[in-house]
Amino acid sequence: MIVADRKSLSEIQDMVKNCRKILLVGCKSCVTVCNVGGLKEVQVLAATLRIAAKMAGRPLIVEETVLERQCDPEYVEMLKPVVNDFDAVVSMTCGVGPQFLAEAYPGQRFFPAVNTTFFGGAVAHGIWEERCAGCGTCVIHYFDGMCPVARCSKSLLNGPCGGSDHGKSWELNMVVFLCEEYCKGTNLVLLSPDVAKVPSTFRWAKNIP
Amino acid sequence: MSDAFEPTIIAFCCKYCAYAAADLAGSMRLSYPPNIKISQVPCTGRVDIAHLLKAIEDGADGVYVAGCMEGDCHFVSGNLKARKRVEYVKKTLTELGIEPERVEMFNLSSAMGPRFAEIAIDMTDRIRKLGPSPVRRQSQLDAVR
Numbered sequence: 001m002i003v004a005d006r007k008s009l010s011e012i013q014d015m016v017k018n019c020r021k022i023l024l025v026g027c028k029s030c031v032t033v034c035n036v037g038g039l040k041e042v043q044v045l046a047a048t049l050r051i052a053a054k055m056a057g058r059p060l061i062v063e064e065t066v067l068e069r070q071c072d073p074e075y076v077e078m079l080k081p082v083v084n085d086f087d088a089v090v091s092m093t094c095g096v097g098p099q100f101l102a103e104a105y106p107g108q109r110f111f112p113a114v115n116t117t118f119f120g121g122a123v124a125h126g127i128w129e130e131r132c133a134g135c136g137t138c139v140i141h142y143f144d145g146m147c148p149v150a151r152c153s154k155s156l157l158n159g160p161c162g163g164s165d166h167g168k169s170w171e172l173n174m175v176v177f178l179c180e181e182y183c184k185g186t187n188l189v190l191l192s193p194d195v196a197k198v199p200s201t202f203r204w205a206k207n208i209p
Numbered sequence: 210m211s212d213a214f215e216p217t218i219i220a221f222c223c224k225y226c227a228y229a230a231a232d233l234a235g236s237m238r239l240s241y242p243p244n245i246k247i248s249q250v251p252c253t254g255r256v257d258i259a260h261l262l263k264a265i266e267d268g269a270d271g272v273y274v275a276g277c278m279e280g281d282c283h284f285v286s287g288n289l290k291a292r293k294r295v296e297y298v299k300k301t302l303t304e305l306g307i308e309p310e311r312v313e314m315f316n317l318s319s320a321m322g323p324r325f326a327e328i329a330i331d332m333t334d335r336i337r338k339l340g341p342s343p344v345r346r347q348s349q350l351d352a353v354r
Contacts, residue, residue, distance in 0.1 A: 009304050040259060044301075047262035052305055054266065054344045 001121065002030040002094045003128045004037065004114040009048060012090065015111040016049070019087035020059055024113070025079065025101070026066035027093035034128055036114050037092030039066045045092065045113065070097030076104045083108055119150075216270035216336040220247050220329070221256045225283040226319045227275030233322030241329035244336075252276075254287020261298045261312060268345040271336035272298075273313040275328065281318065288316060308339050 016022050024042045032038030046062040053060035063086070067075045070093045079101070083089065088109040091098040094116040102110045118130035133150040140147050149155045222228040228249045234241060250256055253276030264272045274295055276288035292314045299309035313332065317324045340346075 009301075040257065043257075043259035044262060047259060047266050048301055048305065051262065051266050051307075051344055055305065055307070 001033055001119070002116060003034045003118050003120050004031050004094055004116045006036050006041070006114050012045070012113050013049070013052060016088055016090065021061040021086050023063050023065065023082065023086045023089045025070065025089060025091050027070045027097055028066055029069045031093045031114065042066055042092055070100055073104065076100050214337060214341055216244050216333060217246065217268065218244050218271040218273070218332055218336055219264045219269045220245050221250050221253065221260070221274045222247050223253045223276045224249055224251055226277040227317055227325060229319035230317055230321045230325035233319065234325045237322045239323060239326040241326040242333040244333045245329045252282065252284045252287035253291035254284055256291050256294065258294045258297050261294065262301070265302070265307070265342065265344060268342065270342045270345065271311045271332055273315060273332055275315045275317060278316045278318050307343055310335060311339065311342065
């Protein structure tokens with residue numbers, strides 16, 4: 001699932017400071033699950049923006065809608081009858097949404113209300129952790145079920161980077177992949193014959209022709 | 210002006226406790242301020258952040274949620290969820306520059322009629338001291354203009 005984080009209120013206010021009528025568009029997919037851009041979050045942001053505008057004595061109309069997904073043209077199309085009735089449209093979904101909207105409706109301005117953070121899963125109720133970097137060549141099976149790209153802070157496939165301290169990365173405070181490997185008490189994967197099969201040239205997703 | 214100020218306070222009351230306590234307060238002939246407008250909910254877990262913000266947006270000077278004692282929720286944990294939502298709204302109000310004390314969570318049982326009246330009095334006093342909500346103050350100014 002794609003996990004995101006809402007931008008601060010002041011950032012969003014700054015984006016729409018010159019608008020009198022805006023549309024907030026949520027998404028019923030990933031961002032609904034991670035409580036960032038579903039129906040409720042759209043309602044909450046809309047009410048917050050309206051309260052702020054009322055306090056400032058500034059007229060602002062905020063309308064709310066939620067699409068099934070913003071990453072499929074058939075759902076994006078549903079905005080067609082109303083999209084040009086607004087000064088701007090604020091999309092509350094991952095980075096794909098505002099781009100699909102902007103491509104479908106040139107001439108309208110689209111703002112992202114959330115920061116897309118990672119692909120991950122819920123390790124506990126309300127807590128999400130990164131598990132995939134979308135790199136393009138999955139080698140999890142060579143690494144005892146762990147991804148060296150997403151879970152090593154330097155995305156190293158071939159050994160300790162020298163930057164870990166008691167199993168945590170200095171920079172990112174993330175559990176270092178290889179240290180986790182030691183802690184689990186399994187055979188060090190680098191010694192396993194399978195590792196030799198790791199493609200020597202990684203086919204990063206963005207480089208695939 | 211603040212002498213004449215009569216706050217409007219919305220109380221979301223759980224059917225199983227606070228609403229019944231309000232009923233009891235009535236039967237006991239306890240008086241509490243008429244500023245409190247009660248909205249009955251099947252459980253305080255039904256009260257969403259959006260409901261609390263809507264009340265503020267529409268000009269309420271104060272809003273509170275009154276649910277069962279912690280551990281006694283008829284639906285197990287609705288009151289705990291409500292408390293978290295109240296905390297969220299307090300944070301949002303702070304961000305907006307509105308006093309977070311305008312929103313509060315209370316816990317009481319259906320047998321606590323006098324406590325219901327006490328909460329209503331305390332909350333009315335608190336909001337009266339804070340003055341009209343900044344949302345309302347501005348719309349009043351607009352009306353004068």
